Amino acid sequence: MSVVGIDFGNLNTVVAVARNRGIDVITNEVSNRATPSLVSFGEKQRYLGESAKTQEISNFKNTVSGLKRLVGRPFSDPDVQIEKKYINANLMAGEREEVAASVWYQEDQRNYTFTQLASMFLSKVKDFTSKEIKIPVTDAVVSCPGWYTDRQRRALLDAADVAGINVLKLMNDTTASALGYGITKLDLPDATDSKVKPRIVVFFDLGHSSCQVSVVSFVKGKLVVKGTAYDRNLGGRDFDEVLVEHYAKEFTTKYKIDINSNGKAKFRLRQACEKVKKILSANAVTVLNVECIMDDKDVSAQVSRDDYEEWAARLIARLAVPLKEALEVAGVTADEVDFVELVGGSTRIPAVKKTLSDMFTPEKLSTTLNQDEAVARGCALQCAMISPVFKVRDFAVQDWNGYPIELSWDAKYAPAPKDGEKPETVMEAFPVGNGIPSSKILTFYRTLQDEELSAQGGSVTLDIDSAYSAKRSERHYPEGLGANIGKWTLKGIKKVGGTSEGADAKATIKVKTRLDNNGLVAIDSASQIEEQLVPVDEPKKAEEKKEDTMDVDVESPAAGDDVKTKRVIKKHDLTIAATTTAASPALLSKWKEEEGQMSVADQFVIDTAEARNNLEEYVYDTRSKLDMAWSEYVTEDNKASFMTQLNTMEDWLYSDEGENASKGVYAEKLSGLKKHGDPIKRRFLEHEERPRTERQLRDYI
Ligand code: ATP
Ligand code: K
Ligand code: MG
Known part of the structure; x- marks a missing residue:
């Protein structure tokens, strides 16, 4: 049984597993610890996670982000209009009026609801996790924002179900971080001593798209969430947008281009602004630079942190709202808070840290948790506690x-x-x-x-x-x-x-x-x-x-x-x-069937690419062997004709036909070449083996 925690983030998804008496964050197929939460569609196959990211610009209209924001939402939800701004694919009303993305896939315009899109992404998460831990992922604890409604929670559970993941618990993002905190702190107050006050910790998670605050009290072996508050629409992407809006405007006069009229240009500006924002977290000035953004024009500008913070003042002011509300509903004053734990990528912004230290004093700011991995680790710990196969100290969790x-x-x-x-x-x-x-x-x-x-x-x-x-x-x-x-x-x-x-x-x-x-x-x-x-x-x-x-x-x-x-x-x-x-059982099984077909199609493309790759590798490998190791075991004539055969095959591989042939054709061509190559290889191996056998005999005698 797998013991897995999944932090399903709007930008990045992080997976942690319990193994070897510890919690490890695992890496995906390209060795990254965070996987882009993206799904994209191609002529023959889907691209999920990293591969969707790689071709986000070239496959612009068929790339879908915002999975966490939109899963379970009706198309009529006003928030869909907000999300539209960030999602390159077109949105529409799909099955059960849920918001869906319309994409070009397998030579057809198709639409998939966000429940299905989330399930596609989760099936990829399941896949790379299973490969990494070498056992199939079955059970997992998955995170979601504390502000998710019953409907959003059920949609996410449906998505996981279609992906073949049995969710042992849906855990609120900040509660997962709190569990990770509680279980690793060995100096928590002892509840049996009535004079000892519980430790009060504020968890502040500012991620890509939302701001979550949770006030949590800890005693040995137990955490109680005392109050939470959110700004559902305040995250790192809003900080990017401040720069995007500023420079889109500046560039209309400076370069006479209207970036807002061009989706791809806007997307590339947004990417560049995110980069600038991150650099400004550690530097006072930097340069924004995008080559050939539109109309063959390059754009650049110098940006200073001071200016940026001024432009972002409106957003920074909003941070205090959920913080105050969370304290108020928890019945806790800022003075009574022992620590503030920072979670989420956007807590790296200096102005965010300043807001928190102004409110709670700098000494209380604490980053004992890994801000990018705390949620996934907490989920994995919770999964370990639920799992009968893993021994872990119990820690009671009462949510709010x-x-x-x-x-x-x-x-x-x-x-x-x-x-x-x-x-x-x-x-x-x-x-x-x-x-x-x-x-x-x-x-x-x-x-x-x-x-x-x-x-x-x-x-x-x-x-x-x-x-x-x-x-x-x-x-x-x-x-x-x-x-x-x-x-x-x-x-x-x-x-x-x-x-x-x-x-x-x-x-x-x-x-x-x-x-x-x-x-x-x-x-x-x-x-x-x-x-x-x-x-x-x-x-x-x-x-x-x-x-x-x-x-x-x-x-x-x-x-x-x-x-x-x-x-x-x-x-x-x-x-x-x-x-x-x-979703009804009938709809779930329909989605599972579709998922099955799509994953067979994806696998077919992978297998075909592998078959082509094998053929290509044989051509290159054999050519060099004919010149080197095998040269003594083949006649000049035979070598020349085999070389010609290999060269012709190389030309074919790069022809239109050779780029797009079927798995069977590649395999057939490979075995055709091997008919020629195998006898040479055999002669070579026989000669190779003989001296060794003789040597061994000599040693024996
Ligand atoms: P959410 O929790 O909203 O679903 P998420 O979990 O995917 O989103 P995180 O991975 O916590 O989000 O954070 C991503 C955000 O953090 C992005 O907006 C990114 O630009 C921002 N970020 C990452 N590093 C830095 C940095 N050094 N300075 C400023 N912002 C940063
Ligand atoms: K994340
Ligand atoms: Mg997050």
Whole structure:
């Protein structure tokens, strides 16, 4: 069983594995520790990760980024318009109205939803990880932003499922970093000593596209997230954009070019600006330089850090907002914070560090974690803890619910309150700040209209919607994603006997709701509770119904009654049918089938290239051998004709036909050459072997 942690980043994805009693970040097929989160499409194959990056400019319109931003979002989400700016491929509405990219692939215009695109990328991650650790990746812990909604979480889980990755837990980015922190610190306060205060650490993750803040309290063996806050749309790319906008404008007057009118020029300027930004993290001045950006013009400019910080002041000012909010919801002052851990590539920006040290004092800034690898390492540690095959010290993790979650049901089912007010049909399930994981039993009442009961044959259905509440909190969920979480239909509600009859008849229903380890809402079980007065001399009746009835509470007979009765509380389970935003099993298997076909096509291209490569290598190798090692074992005539044959093959390999032949043709041509070459090779080897055998014999004698 694999023990893998995946930091699914918007720019880069990092993979860590638990092995040899430690956590290692693994390298991909080109030996990089971070893999570009990109998918691109070609005539015959897909290019995933590094290979997509290599041809990002040449395959411009067919390269898709923003996987983490857009997975699970409807096309109508206003955020899609923001993302459009950064994504070279065209976007459209795909299956289930999810945002999709339209690309030219296998000689056809095709569109893939971001759930599918994310699954393609994750299948590549799975592939290079499996190769590196030499066992197939099956289970993993995957990270996501803490601000992901139920819908985004389910989409990412679907994507992983299609990629063949079983996600043991979806972990919030900053919580993963916090776990990595907690488990490596051996000097955490001991919770058994009541005088000792827990250590309070702020995790500040500024990555490529978003800003996440988490206030975490630590004691030995346990972390509790006390509060989180985010700026979902503030990251390194926004800092790049400050430069892009400035220079696009400057170049219109300086060079008379309109970079905004040319997608590729803008993309190249953006790349150059990112480079400039990084250099300015360590230097006071640098030069922005792009050759032949458009209209055959080269552009350049001197940039100073001072100017840059002035232009970026608006962004820097925004950093304080989530920081203050996180402290406030956690009920912690900046003074009470012991350390601030910096995570994410963009915390290298000096002005970002300055904001933090102004707020918390410079001494509290800490980078004991590897800022680029902390999330992946934390995920791998969590995976190791869950995995039965890996021994690791346990460390309890309590996360924090960021969106208020409520259950509601149709008003027509709710009993009318006596005073004529509107019936209560909404019940808070998990408020902001609720711990994760957690579960709660909620009780509510449902009217029982006779006509429904008879129409349904004594069993009725009750729909429960679970949604994020905008009303109950200032902390709004991302609007474009919709507030809806899912619908749970409870079946098997029965007419109640005993006291409540007629118009007042109502059923008492208890549901067990859960906010699970992945931050998803679930209803685990539901039952109907019935209170009945049962004559004491009829205890058998209750027992007959044993399959679906249970006595949970029995009281002694009421004193003074004519007929001896007792109050019995009965409970029977209701069946639950859940409809969430996850893809249906049919859609998942369709996607898996498509993924299978695409990966076969990719493999076919790889195999074909390998077959061509083998042929090419044989040509070169044999030519030099004929001149050197084999020269004594071949006649001049034979050598000349074989040389001609090899030269002709080389010409063919570089012809149109030879560049695009099938795997079989290359293999056939190779065996044609070998027919000629093998007898020579055999003669050579025989001669090579003979002296050695003779030598060995001599030694023996
Ligand atoms: P996200 O967490 O938003 O999904 P991510 O995890 O892929 O994104 P990171 O790898 O943490 O992002 O950070 C990438 C960002 O860090 C990029 O915007 C990059 O330009 C920026 N960055 C990297 N090095 C530096 C540097 N030396 N100075 C300034 N910014 C840097
Ligand atoms: K990352
Ligand atoms: Mg990140």
